[in-house]
Amino acid sequence: MGGSKSKSIKKHAKVAFSDSELEILEVYFELLKCHDSLNGYLTQKSMVPEFPENPDFSIKLYNWMRERCKNQQIDYTNFVITLELLLKEQQEYYLSDYKFRVLEKFELFALISLGCLENEKEAINRFQVSYSQGSQVIKELLNMYYFNKEVTNSQRNDLAARSVANSIFDQKASLPFNQFIGQAKQQLIYANKMCKQYFTKKFIDPHLKYGIPTLTSSSFILNDQILALLQMSSPDFNRIKQLDLKFSSSVGYDDLEHITEIIIESQQPLLFIFRNREDETQNDTFQQQIFGAYISIDQTIETHFIRKQQKDPMGILYNPNDQVSLYFGDEKSFLFSLLPKYQLFMSTFDLKSKQCFGYINSRAFNLKVPQPYGLGFGGDGKGNFRIWIDENLKGNATNRINNSCDQTYEMGYLLEPHIEFLNLTSIEIWGAVFEEKDMRPSNQNKLRN
Secondary structure, three states: OOOHHHHHHHHHOOOOOOHHHHHHHHHHHHHHHHHOEEOOEEOHHHHHHHOOOOHHHHHHHHHHHHHHOOOOOOOHHHHHHHHHHHHOOHHHOOOOOHHHOOOOHHHHHHHHHHOOOOOOHHHHHHOEEEHHHHHHHHHHHHHHHHOOOOOOHHHOOOHHHHHHHHHHHOOOOEEEHHHHHHHHHHHOOOHHHHHHHHHHHHHOOOOOOOOOOEEOOOOOOOOHHHHHHHHOOOOOHHHOOEEEEEEEEOOOOOHHHHHHHHHHHOOOOEEEEEEEEOOOOOOOOOOEEEEEEEEOOOOOOOOOHHHHHHHOOOOOOOOOOOOOOOEEOOOOOEEEEEEOOOEEEEEOOOOOOOOOOEEEEOHHHOOOOOOOOEEEEOOOOOOOOOEEEEOOOOOHHHOEEOOOOOOOEOOOOOOOOOOOEOOEEEEEEEEEEOOHHHOOOOOOOEEOO
């Protein structure tokens, strides 16, 4: 039933933690004291060794916990009281400060990361978050995926955090705390869940499992931070265990043939990632953009004519005389922008949705239909695509972004408003694997430099 300190807490007050949890917390508290303590109280140095992935955050967590203590000292009782806020749901609170009970886990995490020691709700909401502070909050949130691992300099890539901050602040220098939280939660819908898992794994259950998908090959575009962003934003992507590289190219004239083969043969969702670079005639900055599409593929439902034909060449389940559809994917698909702003555009569910998730047409299909040859995403089903990649991939005049017409995905600018034509410099396609039993190497990978 825990040690003497835990028994003392339960004797004088009702607590949200079970006996076994209190016992774990008491042991953990003694471990922290082994790092450093003063008269039995924790110090800043007590926390740092336990947070190798977020050493700066550990100091801010200590300061925040100490501020919650009446005597400004963190003994075991105060340790339990402050952890109640981080580990338990609002309806379970018994000991913690009433003023903080209405705050969700991500809000508490952000307050700690910002070093905000305000105690009143009105003062917290008025607290101004600068762009650099907001970037730091997102960065420390993403570092949670490196649990108990020191983050090396090469991994401290701030681009992912800054791309989220670019979207949240939208060229503003600062935002009130409540606006910052609202914008961040719109982008990262699993931020609350991630924060609770992080603190639970840190203080209560070290065996709790979470993580980002593993990559079967190195990527020129994807890194752990980008994977963490996608994982924290999409219900379907949140379930992925592994990404299997299907295609990587610096863009060639015959790439569409290989892309077509991958799409037609794939039995798993596909992640398409494109890197674009503006040329001199469009912008002098040569700014790079990264965007893409996640196309969910349900093996039990086929809409693409060639995919149906391959699965059922005898026409038993599907009528070969059906109207030719060159679209594939389902409603779990989404579009996204990674640079310069991180944004997701989910598929729409209203009656006007055309469900044009992904499109592929090749001359090799030998279909006598008046439809363009190339790769497309979104649109209105009438030849107007949100993203269009022509069969001649290097012909940038025919590769386009259309921000004004889409009846499949949520509207918004994938790239900067002035960008209409694409000048693609690299493409990667990854297959999503959900079950461990399916994690086997692909013999169809095509790597082209």
